[in-house]
Amino acid sequence: MKYDVVVIGGGPGGYVCAIHCTRYGLKTALVEKAELGGTCLNRGCIPTKTLLYAAGLLENIDKAALFGIRNAGGTPDFAGLRKRCSDVVSTLRKGVGRLLKQNKVDIYQGKGRVVSPTAVSVEGENPVELTTSHIVLAVGGAPSIPPIPGSSLPGVYTSDSLLSELPESKKLVIIGGGVIGVEFAEAYRAFGTDVSIVEMMPRLLPPFDTDLARHLAALFRKKGIHVFTGAGVKKIEKTEEGLSISFEKGGKEEFLPADAVLIATGRHPETKDLLPMEVDMERGCFKVDSHMETSVKGVYAIGDIVYGTVQLAHSAEAQGKAAAAAIAGKPCSIELDLVPQCVYTLPEIASIGLTEEAAKQRDIPIKTGRVVMGSNAKSLIADEGGYIKILSDESGYIRGAQLICADAYNLISEISLAIVNHLTLKEFLKVIRPHPSVEEALGGAAESALLR
Template identity: 75%
Template sequence: MKYDVIIIGGGPGGYVCAAHCARYGLKTAVIEKRELGGTCLNRGCIPTKTLLFTAGLLENLKKSALFGLKNAGGEADFEGLRKRCEAVVSSLRSAVAKMMKQNRIDVYQGTGRVLSPSLVSVEKEGESKTLETDHIVLAVGGAPSVPPIPGSRLPGVYTSDSLLSELPEVKRLVIIGGGVIGVEFAEAYRAFGAEVTIVEMMPRLLPPFDTDLARHLAAVFRKKGIRVITGAAVKAISEKEGALAVSYGLGEKEESVPADAVLIATGRHAETKGLLSMDADMERGCFKVNDRFETSIPGIYAIGDIVYGGIQLAHAAEAEGKAAAAAIAGKPCSIDQQLVPQCVYTIPEIAAVGISEDQAKKEGIPLKTSRIVMGSNARSLIADETGYMKIFADKDNHLLGAQLFCKDADNLISEVSLAIANHLTTEDFLKVIRPHPSVEESLGEAAEGTLLK
């Protein structure tokens, strides 16, 4: 069988790339070794956010008296949680399969391997099939990284994949790693009634984010009863009398925290081993690509988590998939990585886009910064959610970035992205009349504050 494009990997980057290739009139195939939808849909974003939605409901039920309700308390039903996650994932996976069929994209179940720039093999259960193509897109994604911690393979020690697969009911959860994955699971399991401790090696939570966001999140977590230990290097995980213990070094001292389960959330690595039968320009297991997402091998493209220096987010992979499809079809393609929003689905949510304060300080870029506390926002007050918004502009009032720690931050951040992408000034941004009461109206207030600097 001969194709114009073969995509190895059916996750967000892969299936979006496939859909766009097909719409450009290219005969397209996708090879996926597991389920369509990849990690995001099956073992990552979607089930995690399903849990966090329920966690938010539970948090509000616990405050039912504040909202004028009687006897509205609730507790987590883990069997019900598992069924809910499965239902959401199954529905979305069916939608992806339907989209493939509607676009006449052939789907091969098995492990894809590149034999040459024009040949790809599909291997499944000892059998192999070879497909011919003009272009290849690599979108195989990544897997949880597990550092060499003694005891990391003990029963009760999980990665994000295995925790979502089993969804155990535990009273004490220790999370190794205070990045996005770690803090989201901390939020969910604390709402479900567990005692949660985060042990992070770096000096603060969310190392890629601005210091102010990380500091604010740590304060919110401590108020919720989530223990946060930073600057701590985990030494070992041990088992004694049916319980686990995580020992860690903190300064000159070595301490330990007990647990019923341990989640190792120390990042992810690209799954590129054995993918190619030839050499490509790579760094740390990831492909170096040009602005068209083409690797050092002409005709072979790479997108998503396997791109060196890229952002490991589903929507980043989707954007890269669209760009690669356009490049293959001979259309204009470009992505501004500065416009990829980064979101954390804590309660309230965190979202950031554009330049950050830490980056500006490091690069010596002067910023006009405005900060609005959400305590005076009517919608946030009604929902009993706190937080803040920050807007950054340059000396000529062009918007450069924003950080939101508030209700619906993930839904609001694209308004700022649109402004930055179109080089709007604060004055342009303020031409929009935002509804009242809404969380969104604080965006206007924050932007207006930059004019006073």
């Protein structure tokens, strides 16, 4: 079968790329070895955020007495949680399938392998070879498991396997304090689990702003989540009671008992044996140009397998759109370097553009404006804290923001819009924001930066 484009991988980047290719009039095939929607939909963003939504409901129930509501106790039902996760994932997966068919994308079930820059083999029940003018690689990644003795014991999970089983746990130890680790910690804590995080780096969320990480660690400790940073895990052992995790912190060996362990130490790209020809790579990822094309002409890469990219679904989607535009010879107006990063803790975290640390490293003079959410009426009403920080350069142009507050994942888009359109603080403040709202704190932070 002859195609203009063959996309390997049906995750957010792959299926979005395929749909945009057909909208440009390109005959397109999509090859997927498992379920449509990839990791994000089936074993990542969607089921995780479903759990966190449930955690938010439980947290609000805990606040009920503050608002004069009595006897509002809630008890987590793991069977119900599993069903809700499954229902949401199933509904969205079917929607992706319908969308692909509506856009006339041919779907091939099986493992895709590049035979040459103009051919892809599909391995599976119905093997076939597809010829094409362009190939887009969107195969994503898989959980990374460090060489920790005992990591294969029963009761030790990756994010994939934990979400597939969703086990009940009284004591959960999470190895890794990045985005995946802190989100699972928040969810399981709300479900009544005793949660501990063991992180090798000096703080949680290493890539994020230091203030955000410190604030989250303080919130976690207040909620009863045990946080051990600067701690290297040595081994996991089976005991009569369950599992024991030993780690070294400050030169001293410590132990944590658990009935479940989650290894959340990041993900690695699934690029092994994907291409039969020489291609420029770094740390197992493909190097690409501004059009997402690899060093092999006609072969593109998007998403988690791209070197230097942020491993997020919306980043992969943007790259997929950029690759489709490049293949069709159309301009792409998406700012691929401006990717908002969100963490769905309670409250949420969001970041875009420059941080104070990055500005200092690059010798960029900045002005910082900050609003504490305790002074925001809507946040006070809901008994929610946090802060919003906005950064501008000396000319007043908005260069970045970091938020830890309710609805941070929604509010960050307003900052993204301002940065993409090169708005100054004064221009940003022309917007009249509703009162009371969490959003009006954005204006307060901008005013604070302007007065610096």
